[in-house]
Amino acid sequence: MIFARGSVEEDLAQRAQDMLEQTGESWASARFEGRDAILEGESLAERARQKVHSSLLNLFGVRVVEDATTLLPERRPFTFSAVKDGKIIALSGYVPSTATRQRILDTIKAEGFIVSGAENLVRARGAPPGDFAALVTFGLEQLGKLPAGRITLSDGALAIEGRAEDLATFDMLGSALRGPLPYGMSLARFAVRPPVASPFLWSASREGNILRLSGYVPSEDTRENVRLVIREVLPGLDVQDKTRLADGAPSTDLWLRAVRYAAGLLTISPQLQISLVDSAVTIEGQAQTFDAYGELAQARRKVPEGFQLKRFTVEPPRASPFTWQLERGNEGVRLSGYAPSEETHRLLNDAVRNAFPGAPVQDAIRLASGGPAPEAWAATSIFLVEQLSKLRAGQVSALEGEVVLKGEALDSAAFVQLERALDAPPSNLKVNSSVVPPDISPFVFAVRRDKDGITVSGFFPSTKVHELVLTTLSRDFLHEKVQDVSVIGAGAPEGFGAVVEEALTQLARLETGEFSLADTQLHLAGTALNATAVAEIEAEMKVRIRPPYTLSLEIHAARPGEHAKDVECQALMTGLMERGTILFNSNSARILRSSRSILDRLAYVLERCPAAHVSVEGHSDALGDPTSNQRLSLMRAQAVVKALEEIGVAKGRLSAVGYGDARPVSDNETEMGRARNRRIEFVVKEGAGQ
Template identity: 60%
Template sequence: MGARWRAWVLALGVLAWAGVAAFTLVTARGPIEEDLTRNAEAVLARTGESWATARFEGRDATLEGESLAEEARAKVRASLANMFGVRAVHDATTLLPERRPFTFSAVKDARMISLDGYVPSHYALARIVAAVKASGNGLTGQDRLVRARGAPAGDFAGLVEFALTQLNRLPSGRITLSDGAFAIEGRAPDLATYGALAETVRGPLPYGMTLARFAVRPPVASPFVWSASREGDTLRVSGFVPSDAARAEVARAVAEALPGVTVRDDTHLADGAPSTDLWLKAVRYAGRLLAQAPQLQVTVADSTITVEGSAPTFAVFEALAAARKAPPEGFQVTRFAVDPPRAAPFTWQIERTADGIRLGGYVPSEEARRLLSDAVRSAFPGVSVQGEMRLASGGPPADVWGAGANFAVAQLARLRIGRIAASGATLTLRGEALDSSAYQALTKAMGAVPAGVSATAEGVEPPRISPYVFAVRRDGEGLTVSGFFPDEKTHLALLAALERDFLKEKVNDLSAIGGGAPVGFLPAAVAGLSGLARVANGELTITDTQLRLSGSALRGRAASEIENELKRDLKSSFVAETVLDVTAPGALVGAQECQGLISDLMGRGTILFDTGSARIDRHSLGLLDRLAFVLQRCPSAVVDVSGHTDSVGEAAANQRLSEARAVAVAGFLADAGIARERLTTSGHGASQPVALNDTEAGRAQNRRIVFVVKEGRGP
């Protein structure tokens, strides 16, 4: 009794101690986590990696934050792992996305500055925001600044502070940093500011910065623009002139070039023009252009000229295009956007001949002409390209025309000779394909014509093959198809014949499409395949109108039957040659193995009959030859041949039909050399279905011949 009492006391003591320990752990966990968190913050601050934060569960730390480099992540992990009291560190930090180029922009409008782009850190962001506020400007777009990797080396915030200082010299403008390149644009309030700013940014820049663009305009008319727009008998002149004398000279030049036209002058005086003499030459040049077309606008801006409008005739368009190439001294035509006359219909064509490529018809623009020329030369390197394509309006949208032209060139490259004609956005392809692969690629491409474009390739023919060869080889690996077929419909018919006449054998189809097939090719090929189906191993070859069938028949009489059937089925234009021997008998097997061989054959094929008849379909002769070959290997076995039908029709008629079909099969086997005393027949009509008769597939399964092989007395 005393020992039991001491045991109880000891157990209660252990439980009390465990409770106290658990309570101590629970109550101490919070202070431990707080202490570790403070220590971690201090460690991260000392290492300069304040982007990271540590969250503790007990003594296990989880690191969080976005890092600028993988090295920083490793540094933070190591710092925390070495901290006293930390048991484990789980790294949940991520790398900031890298941006190339690393861009930053600031736009000043009145007293507001809007920021956009990337910054490398919260520290840099804080400095940039402080710099904007210190300038006395309002701030927008701070939320559009995104932290990212890829900032140029050095003090990125210093780069931005320098750029903002220059921006603050302007009443409005923009600064842009792209990697280490600095760009500034806007308008200076006065010449002194412009000069000081230009000197600053074009001199040595801090922090390794380079000047990418200086687009600050001085306080003058810049660009110095003069524009004249004609609408029939009215001419409106706007922009700037350098002096009143120049304005008067402009009026005289316009009156000489366009007599009887009413002029509305809305120009203003301004500085910034080129040399007045040169500038007046440009104005007179504009007057000559305006005199040729009633809908035209000519703009002179600094030393550039733009011409926009429409030409009433091809002759006027060509005259304007020629003048475009001969601008006055000191000027260049940088934009020529004159719409040519309308072509209806808008047609064009590309032709490939033995001598090269010929182009013709219309293009919607010079850019389209250039792109088409580049596409043709790329697709046909070293080939002569001739012909001219005239500019015209009235075509499809530029993107649709361009997509159609590129598509056309790609297809023409697949033709040996051919022509692609277009009317609007409709393409018509004609010609002969380079080869079978090119023909198939072109045919496939017709299903992926670009949006907005329609195309037809009915006039494209496959490559012409001579001599025209088609072959099927049958061996232990299956069927290998090679050579050519004239069209996809014929190809599908040949594959269907292989599926029907052969016993689900593997088909390796290496054939390709090709033109030049002899008349009657498909019937001849199908007849040849029927013969090939009755040989063990062999090959069917068609060369033009010569058909050759070689191989090993499964029984002696089958060789002559195959030859006779082939000659009977071939058209008079084809000549058949058969080279057939007889396969040696197979090794003898017992009834059980014989049944397995028979079941395998019947699992891969079906004995077919004419509809409602006991006449065996000729396409089943290959299967029957193989059944006879197998039964010769088990001469001691007896075979029951039973017929079955579906449930369609009267039961008595189905019974008679099933019996007759069994007798027909047994008769074929007997003629093939299987002793009649080994064969028994029975008919079961529709009494033993193996599938439901409510579908055609089910009824087809129920129309069958079943073989049961049993051991007999031997031969």
């Protein structure tokens, strides 16, 4: 017996351990003294103690069983908690058994986490029904999805808190914990916070009766409040809410006020999108009517407290036709029609205030789409405001690319400036202008000729008449210096241009003189170079100046000049021909009326040389055959001789010669050269006089 005791005790202990494990009562253990068993361990229930005692007593070879087990304390509530911080999970609370604790620890380590506080897990009675380790494992799986957080099991009720790293994880946790849970588990609290959204965006877009919500809301309660606001402000709409939870919103109260503000805007127009981005508001879309656009423009200035308007890009309604008009009158300036954008409207108003300082401005411009590009519209409108400022009264209107400007200029200088500006308008701009110069009364115009040159003063009715005056001065006068101080004006009597042209033709025959025109009263005074010219001027003027024009003349003949030597006469006549030209009809020997001025001066020079004999030479260009050229040049020289004799040059002093194209002075290959070759020359014959 002494030698067999050790093996008997070992055999009984092993068979007892196997039996306890097979019956699921591994919490208990047995040791033997001979065949007497001493049962030890902490039981979760009295019934388990009795079961273990009975099973061990019935084990073959056991004589008696001494029950030394104890009953574990019961914990109500039965709690378990795990706190995660990065890769570390700290444990505390109760477990029903050592095996359960080990399963929990093995699960945590298998996921790669570090366990802290395993010794804080205390065995106790009171665990919820079912597999407690499975409940804890499920909770730890959810906790592992958070960068930091906590789970707590209290009698099987799970509470989880922390912040999700992203929206996908947040949604995954929500689905897992609000779905079917392991047996014996319920959800006590879901306090996982969504990730911080930056920027925190909430958007509402309306298309007719459909309202789409997207972006983020800070909480489920806030989401419900948003729905209440929508139902109150926009009843009857089909709301499609795709918002998600996220942190990062402004103050909830202020944020809900902004939501109500956005809903109010959506009542104005059925095609809008309002976005709240952090503390900024953006308003986009299209207004259906001008009244709706006006309401939106007013509402943009009433953004709720704590928010500011970041962008307002609502497209105004389309205008067809897209017109606009500026009017200037005695009561100020009136703007009407449409502008393509707020910026262009502001630029237009700035231009009007600068162009008309102090003038009352009535602004009836409305914003509309369907017009030209804003940049082009702004450039055009600013240009036209500048032109309108040159009018005493008038208007400018634009209709589908056609611009009409009409009115009366402030003064003559303003009219000239306006015409120059309209000659070089902004690109692609065509302006139909019916602006008239200022009305002048009496309408006066004058041209004076003296030893210092020619002075033009007064008013002319159009640039056409002005060009006629300058052309006549260049053609009929001897390239004298012209000082032109005339300006344009309205109010000229009918036939003004023809009367001025006739007066200039006669003034050209005067050595010095002046004609003035006051409305229909024409006065011509001065000194003619010979009596023949005096008689012809008076006769022609009386025939050509017809009512309603009246004529007054004060013309007398100049005194004969001092006698000069032949060489002086030659220089005087050559000088005259360098400054003027005797003109003929084309391919004819008929002298033009405008050439009488230079003929008078040639005759006056010849009177100063009474004994001189002069050869009048005709020359032509090389066009045509030489015979015809010679004949025409001779006929023209003869016509000049005859005209001078009719003025008073004694017959026999002048002889005519035609050289045709035999003596060119320039190149016949150019028009200018040919014009120089077509000429009359005067040559004093040597020895003919002193």
